[in-house]
Amino acid sequence: MIENSYTDFFELQENEQEYLDYRIIVHHRNPDIAVLAIHGGNIEPGTSEVAAALGERLCASTYLFEGLKPRGNQVLHITSRLFNEPSGVSMAANAQTTLSIHGHYDVHNGLVYIGGRNEPYKNLIQQCLNKAGFQTDHAPQHLSGMNGNNITNTSKTGAGVQLELSTKLRKSFFKGDDFTSKNRVNHCNLLKRFVTAIEKATLEYKQVE
Numbered sequence: 001m002i003e004n005s006y007t008d009f010f011e012l013q014e015n016e017q018e019y020l021d022y023r024i025i026v027h028h029r030n031p032d033i034a035v036l037a038i039h040g041g042n043i044e045p046g047t048s049e050v051a052a053a054l055g056e057r058l059c060a061s062t063y064l065f066e067g068l069k070p071r072g073n074q075v076l077h078i079t080s081r082l083f084n085e086p087s088g089v090s091m092a093a094n095a096q097t098t099l100s101i102h103g104h105y106d107v108h109n110g111l112v113y114i115g116g117r118n119e120p121y122k123n124l125i126q127q128c129l130n131k132a133g134f135q136t137d138h139a140p141q142h143l144s145g146m147n148g149n150n151i152t153n154t155s156k157t158g159a160g161v162q163l164e165l166s167t168k169l170r171k172s173f174f175k176g177d178d179f180t181s182k183n184r185v186n187h188c189n190l191l192k193r194f195v196t197a198i199e200k201a202t203l204e205y206k207q208v209e
Helices: 009-015 048-056 084-093 121-132 167-172 189-208
Strands: 022-026 030-041 062-066 097-104 112-113 135-138 162-167
Touching: 022 048, 022 084, 022 121, 030 048, 048 062, 048 097, 048 167, 048 189, 062 084, 097 167, 112 121, 112 167, 121 135, 121 162, 121 189
Parallel strands: 030 062, 030 097, 097 162, 112 135
Antiparallel strands: 022 062, 112 162
């Protein structure tokens, strides 16, 4: 866990102000897949934008927990195993599977680590991302998303996919060298290519379920 971060949502709620320090965005669409970004906004920048784009393209239910602070958003980072904000927990529990978008710190490699317990969906995502020219790898132990208490794996099937996108890759999804929240509305074609690859994997996954 990141040092000095909250242990769960209710501790965070007691100390932070909604709409000033954080916000929650929920879109109820097709509950077959829930797309989650529990470290969105300025916590793990770029993850909200990726999750929102995926949710729209897949017509999937989407949940964003976003840090809004101008600085110090890491305090809002509740680990995936401890994340218990009620609307996010409910969306994950009502989905057949989840697709959880995270960011890991790596400014040198445009890499996607793929984790979670949904092996068929993971494999299809890896294949489609690789075909689209993205660098992928199996997630290392600390980012594996294999814990049963991880919100990624709390769907009806007890399995989901956790994607950890490197800093370099997330930055490359937006125009210019500006990674601020204001500029993250300016998407590059690379983000569209990423979303299209995930869409292809998802369609194939639904066919073999």
